[in-house]
Amino acid sequence: MISQTVLETLRQYVPAENIRFHEPMHKHTTFKIGGDAYCFIEVTEKTGLSKLVAYLDLVEIPYFVMGNGSNILVSDRGYDGVILHIADGMTNITVTGERMAVGAGVSMAKAARTAAECGLTGLEFAAGIPGTVGGGIVMNAGAYDGEMKQVVESVSVIDRGGNELILDNETMEFGYRTSIIKKKPFLVTGCTFRLRTGNQEEIYARMEDFQKRRKEKQPLEFPSAGSTFKRPAGNFAGKLIMDAGLRGFSIGGARVSDKHCGFVINTGNATASDVHDLIMQVIETVYEKFQVRLEPEVIFLGEF
Numbered sequence: 001m002i003s004q005t006v007l008e009t010l011r012q013y014v015p016a017e018n019i020r021f022h023e024p025m026h027k028h029t030t031f032k033i034g035g036d037a038y039c040f041i042e043v044t045e046k047t048g049l050s051k052l053v054a055y056l057d058l059v060e061i062p063y064f065v066m067g068n069g070s071n072i073l074v075s076d077r078g079y080d081g082v083i084l085h086i087a088d089g090m091t092n093i094t095v096t097g098e099r100m101a102v103g104a105g106v107s108m109a110k111a112a113r114t115a116a117e118c119g120l121t122g123l124e125f126a127a128g129i130p131g132t133v134g135g136g137i138v139m140n141a142g143a144y145d146g147e148m149k150q151v152v153e154s155v156s157v158i159d160r161g162g163n164e165l166i167l168d169n170e171t172m173e174f175g176y177r178t179s180i181i182k183k184k185p186f187l188v189t190g191c192t193f194r195l196r197t198g199n200q201e202e203i204y205a206r207m208e209d210f211q212k213r214r215k216e217k218q219p220l221e222f223p224s225a226g227s228t229f230k231r232p233a234g235n236f237a238g239k240l241i242m243d244a245g246l247r248g249f250s251i252g253g254a255r256v257s258d259k260h261c262g263f264v265i266n267t268g269n270a271t272a273s274d275v276h277d278l279i280m281q282v283i284e285t286v287y288e289k290f291q292v293r294l295e296p297e298v299i300f301l302g303e304f
């Protein structure tokens with residue numbers, strides 16, 4: 001798919017050592033599952049990124065932007081395109097008064113910690129979310145009554161043509177675990193948070209409390225992608241799954257967590273097919289019992 005000429009052009013936009021072929025995706029997802037990506041590009045800086053995106057579009061090479069892979073299930077057959085991996089680069093943070101500008105590769109935990117260090121409140125909810133700010137924006141990540149929508153003032157993106165745009169909060173169309181970027185394939189390069197001055201002790205106390213609640217309720221000792229399903233209107237996915245008798249239900253190495261039925265976990269040797277089949281089975285069983293169709297929050301990448 002990528003000829004020598006194309007590769008040489010890609011090397012004009014990103015350092016040669018950042019481009020790899022046949023990269024195992026289990027190394028880049030919190031499920032610790034996934035076949036190889038045909039081509040994997042480590043995006044470490046914004047320079048050259050607009051041209052790279054525009055070029056991939058021009059030569060019609062499919063690409064997928066990935067943060068920390070904490071909400072993605074990659075097929076056992078891998079991904080037959082280019083992964084643009086933004087988890088170790090674009091990690092700039094600048095705090096000016098109550099505004100904090102961050103790069104897309106900053107972890108949600110680091111963003112929350114930095115805000116706390118500066119005595120700024122609003123991002124405590126993000127402390128335990130194991131993704132990047134870029135992924136958090138796309139998903140409108142949230143927890144404990146907080147979500148990105150409440151604190152993001154503006155988002156910088158690159159469109160398919162390589163144009164750099166700034167989108168304000170309203171334009172982002174944030175909704176429950178969604179944003180405009182689910183519909184429009186923009187690449188997020190960063191955002192500006194609008195926070196408030198708070199009491200630092202209280203900020204740290206809230207962060208600690210949220211972390212404690214996570215540890216108590218979630219099976220953090222197993223690889224997963226967090227809550228596997230979106231919350232259905234007026235209900236809870238975990239409760240429906242438990243009431244359907246699916247606690248501990250397993251296919252291969254994939255299992256409905258005994259600790260929190262809303263989590264599908266990899267008990268050690270699960271394949272992506274195991275996880276996928278389990279998710280489909282859970283959806284069918286819950287629908288048969290309660291006529292509620294659960295929708296996966298996890299994103300499937302590649303062929304299943």
Ligand SMILES: Cc1cc2nc3c(=O)[nH]c(=O)nc-3n(C[C@H](O)[C@H](O)[C@H](O)COP(=O)(O)OP(=O)(O)OC[C@H]3O[C@@H](n4cnc5c(N)ncnc54)[C@H](O)[C@@H]3O)c2cc1C
Pocket residue numbers: 030064065066067068069070071072086104128129130131132133134135136137138139140141142143181186187188189220224225226227299
């Ligand atoms: C243990 C655990 C707990 C979790 N708890 C929560 C929680 O409390 N609340 C919650 O909301 N989520 C939670 N999650 C899910 C996950 O962490 C979030 O959805 C997170 O926001 C995903 O970020 P990421 O960087 O890993 O994105 P990825 O999983 O890599 O990608 C998610 C989506 O965002 C897109 N994307 C990522 N970065 C960019 C970018 N820079 N530009 C354009 N598109 C991009 C991808 O294409 C994909 O569509 C949890 C997951 C785990 C494993």
